[in-house]
Amino acid sequence: MRATTAERARALEKGTVLLICLVAWLVPGAGHLWLRRVQKGLTFLVVLPLMFGVGLALQGRIFPFEPSQPLVALAALADLGIGLPYFIAWLLGYGAGSVVAVTYEYGNTFLIVAGLLNVLVVIDAYDVALGRK
Amino acid sequence: MTSHFGLLILFALFVSTVFAVLQRDTPAEQARLGALLFGGFVVAALVLGWLLYPFPLGS
Numbered sequence: 001m002r003a004t005t006a007e008r009a010r011a012l013e014k015g016t017v018l019l020i021c022l023v024a025w026l027v028p029g030a031g032h033l034w035l036r037r038v039q040k041g042l043t044f045l046v047v048l049p050l051m052f053g054v055g056l057a058l059q060g061r062i063f064p065f066e067p068s069q070p071l072v073a074l075a076a077l078a079d080l081g082i083g084l085p086y087f088i089a090w091l092l093g094y095g096a097g098s099v100v101a102v103t104y105e106y107g108n109t110f111l112i113v114a115g116l117l118n119v120l121v122v123i124d125a126y127d128v129a130l131g132r133k
Numbered sequence: 134m135t136s137h138f139g140l141l142i143l144f145a146l147f148v149s150t151v152f153a154v155l156q157r158d159t160p161a162e163q164a165r166l167g168a169l170l171f172g173g174f175v176v177a178a179l180v181l182g183w184l185l186y187p188f189p190l191g192s
Contacts (some may be wrong), residue, residue, distance in 0.1 A: 043154045051147040058140075106140045113144070117151045124155050 017129045024125040026083040028118045031125030044121050051114040052085045060107020061097025062089060075108070081115030145174035 024031025029044030063076040079095075080086055089095045095111070098104055127133045153167030 039160065040154050043150065047147055047150050054143065054147075102135050103140070106144075110144065110147075113148065117148070120155060121151070 017126065020129045021122055021126050024122045025081070025118065028083060028085075028121060031122065032128070035125060035128050037128065044118075048082065048114055048118050048121070049085045051110055051117070052082050052089070055107045055110030055112075055114060056089055056094045058103035058107030058110060059098040059101040060095070060104065060109075060111045062086065062095030062111065063108075075112055078112040078115045081117075081119040082111075083118060086115070141178050142175065145171050145178075149174060 020031050020034055023034060027045070028048035029041040029046075031041070032038075032044060033041035035041075062079050063072050065076045066072045097107070101107075124133070149167045149170035152170055153163045157163045157166050
């Protein structure tokens with residue numbers, strides 16, 4: 001059965017919204033920039049990677065996915081929330097963490113919260129894309 | 134910077150900025166909410182710190 005023009009338009013819209021969410025996750029603030037919320041997008045683009053970078057500088061750890069340790073796996077999921085900076089840090093070998101460093105726990109907190117804040121930013125971009133905000 | 138208070142200030146600054154920009158649309162409203170959140174974070178941390186002061190750290 002062929003889709004009507006309206007159905008195709010709706011499907012395209014849905015696809016675009018998903019793409020916006022994906023881009024918003026990968027590059028903090030990019031979803032808002034796409035949706036022409038320039039001031040918000042630029043703020044997220046600066047603040048969130050900076051917070052992640054501070055977490056790395058404080059010798060925080062990018063946690064591995066270890067299903068046998070649920071809290072570590074949850075922390076890993078939160079770290080992943082920041083998107084592209086997570087993969088860049090991983091590729092460059094940052095985020096090994098130093099347990100003996102005074103700032104280790106602070107660094108972890110900055111890394112985890114930066115990821116979780118980006119998840120909130122993605123949800124906000126989703127709402128904006130759907131016209132709820 | 135490794136002082137607890139300095140890192141607390143930095144953390145509060147980041148989080149209050151993101152929350153304020155998420156929740157408000159105009160720069161003036163964002164600045165107002167951001168300042169309120171930042172002050173709330175810092176004051177709450179100081180109050181909690183003093184409330185916990187009598188308790189020993191443990192051996």
